[in-house]
Amino acid sequence: MDTERIVRTFVEYYEERGHRRITGSTLLPPPGDPVLFTTSGMHPLIPYLEGRPHPLGRRLVDVQRCLRTTDLEEVGDPTHLTVFEMLGTWSLGDYDGRQSLEWGYGLLTEGFGVDPGLLHATAFGGDERSGPDTDSLELWHSRGVPVELTVEDNWWPGDSPGPCGPDSEIFLWTGDGPPESTPTRDARWVEVWNHVMMSHRRLPDGSLVPLRRRNVDTGLGLERLAALLQGRTSVFECDVFEPWRRLVPGLWPVDEP
Numbered sequence: 001m002d003t004e005r006i007v008r009t010f011v012e013y014y015e016e017r018g019h020r021r022i023t024g025s026t027l028l029p030p031p032g033d034p035v036l037f038t039t040s041g042m043h044p045l046i047p048y049l050e051g052r053p054h055p056l057g058r059r060l061v062d063v064q065r066c067l068r069t070t071d072l073e074e075v076g077d078p079t080h081l082t083v084f085e086m087l088g089t090w091s092l093g094d095y096d097g098r099q100s101l102e103w104g105y106g107l108l109t110e111g112f113g114v115d116p117g118l119l120h121a122t123a124f125g126g127d128e129r130s131g132p133d134t135d136s137l138e139l140w141h142s143r144g145v146p147v148e149l150t151v152e153d154n155w156w157p158g159d160s161p162g163p164c165g166p167d168s169e170i171f172l173w174t175g176d177g178p179p180e181s182t183p184t185r186d187a188r189w190v191e192v193w194n195h196v197m198m199s200h201r202r203l204p205d206g207s208l209v210p211l212r213r214r215n216v217d218t219g220l221g222l223e224r225l226a227a228l229l230q231g232r233t234s235v236f237e238c239d240v241f242e243p244w245r246r247l248v249p250g251l252w253p254v255d256e257p
Contacts, residue, residue, distance in 0.1 A: 006229065007222065010061075017103060020060055020061070021061050027067055038065070039067060041064035041086040042219070049217065050201070051212060060090040063088075066083070084224075090216065096135065096197070097195060098139045105119075105139075119145050119171065120145065123166070125150055129208055133166040136195075156194065161201075164208070165196055175188035199214050223238055
């Protein structure tokens, strides 16, 4: 499945479930924005995640080009890129996180043909700020997907002011043999999709206040998903980079070590 078909399958799946496609924002935010680059699909939607009505409704889907500065130290490994496209969905005070995960599981296993036995999830285990994410835990148990509970790894975003909340991440096994261990203990589990249940707003002093309207924000990297679905061992081997792999060596010879 090439990236064009992946995008079409993703968008149409959510359009069939009442989502309206919105146009992705520019990589460079407008003047006055506090960030240098658009780092995630949710960033341009912050006013709507904080309560402003969106002109296209409460269910949205899009494809957003991002530049993830926080991942720069990891770029060059098999799963991280500096600039990539993010497939995203949003519920603006509409359906809950359990429904979001239900649809996500359905798209991965039915729409993209992922073997359910190769999936593993993580969920928020609870701390002094908030209790455990029992809705996500119950959903994954009902689908037979193993779940690992964490604290810091499953509250997104971790420390920046703005909308935040517990998240449940979906991982795909990439090892040669049967799945083993858990996502935090074995790097062969690769994160595919993050579903954030935005229940709070973090203030500049670090304190949390409940949002008047709860939202769901999800995102998965297109190139990473393409590499996994195409059976590649690196994002740089997916079809997006085929023209580069074909043309660049003739223009820019590289001395092999």
